[in-house]
Amino acid sequence: SSETFPITEKSYVYDEALLDLLGVPxxxxxxxxxxxxxxxxCAICNTVIPEATNMSPIGVRFEGASPDEEALVETAARAGYxxxxxxxxxxxxxxxxxxxxxxxxxxxxxxxxxxxDVNEFTSERKRMSVLVQMLKVVETDNGDTTHVxxxxxxxxxxxxxxxxxxxxxxxxxxxxxxxxxxxxxxxxRETTVTHIHEFASAGHRTLMLxx
Numbered sequence: 001s002s003e004t005f006p007i008t009e010k011s012y013v014y015d016e017a018l019l020d021l022l023g024v025p026x027x028x029x030x031x032x033x034x035x036x037x038x039x040x041x042c043a044i045c046n047t048v049i050p051e052a053t054n055m056s057p058i059g060v061r062f063e064g065a066s067p068d069e070e071a072l073v074e075t076a077a078r079a080g081y082x083x084x085x086x087x088x089x090x091x092x093x094x095x096x097x098x099x100x101x102x103x104x105x106x107x108x109x110x111x112x113x114x115x116x117d118v119n120e121f122t123s124e125r126k127r128m129s130v131l132v133q134m135l136k137v138v139e140t141d142n143g144d145t146t147h148v149x150x151x152x153x154x155x156x157x158x159x160x161x162x163x164x165x166x167x168x169x170x171x172x173x174x175x176x177x178x179x180x181x182x183x184x185x186x187x188x189r190e191t192t193v194t195h196i197h198e199f200a201s202a203g204h205r206t207l208m209l210x211x
Contacts, residue, residue, distance in 0.1 A: 022079055025097055037155075037211040042076035043083050044091050044113065045130045045157040045209070047120070050083045058082055068207075072159075080106075089115055091132065111135075112147055116154060127160025127168075158210040162196050165208040 021035035048064035050073075055061065058077050064070040073083050085092035091113045096106040113132040121128040133154040135147035158165060169189060192208070199206050 019079065022097060038209060039076045039079055039081040040093075040155070041157040041159060041209045041211060042072040043081045043093055044132060045128055045159045046073060048073045048083060049086055052084075060084060084110070085112075090135075091115060114147075114149070121160065125160070126164045127158055129156055129158040131156050155211055159207060162206050162208040165210050166193070169210060 018035055018038075021032050022039065024032055027033050027036055046064060046069040048062045048069050050060045050062055052059060053061045060077065060082060062070050062073050062077075062083065064073065077083065080096040082094040083091070084094045092110055093113075094108050094110050096108045112135045114135055116131040116133055118131075119125065119127075119129045131154055134150040134152065136150045138146060138148050140146055158168070166189070169185070196206050196208065
């Protein structure tokens with residue numbers, strides 16, 4: 001005999017405070033900048049390949065080397081940062097900064113990043129890093145459009161074991177400010193360590209992201 005089991009949609013636990021930070025149309029506060037950088041890292045710092053499909057509510061399915069990477073990319077997509085294109089040189093995201101209750105009025109726009117370098121995860125490094133540069137669309141003299149590097153420079157997106165990523169951050173001077181938010185590095189480091197310990201004490205697996 002055989003049994004048929006229905007395929008249920010994946011479940012997600014949403015952090016309302018995080019969604020509120022992602023729901024503002026323009027980034028004006030350090031916390032909003034952190035939330036934005038967090039989602040960019042989840043969506044970009046991986047080797048996941050997106051494929052268009054009608055079988056997903058977000059219109060894309062993800063194929064990754066590990067379930068962990070797929071979960072991070074899927075979480076970013078549910079929060080409005082959808083990975084829609086990737087090749088060796090470019091990554092494209094479809095982004096909407098709006099809260100879930102405003103889904104019907106969501107406005108989406110695509111952002112393309114040039115991949116400058118990739119350091120893949122290894123058992124020795126225990127981290128992955130991707131150096132990207134955001135591109136902006138400009139109109140050419142003949143009326144066409146093209147992508148040119150954004151004047152804000154490049155970003156190094158990192159994810160990995162918390163002890164390794166934390167050790168890397170120790171190379172930054174304690175009184176320096178974070179480029180992403182302007183907050184003191186030491187303050188951010190101490191808060192992050194507290195959160196990591198809380199999650200680990202609760203029995204959760206931990207992973208640290210950095211920009």
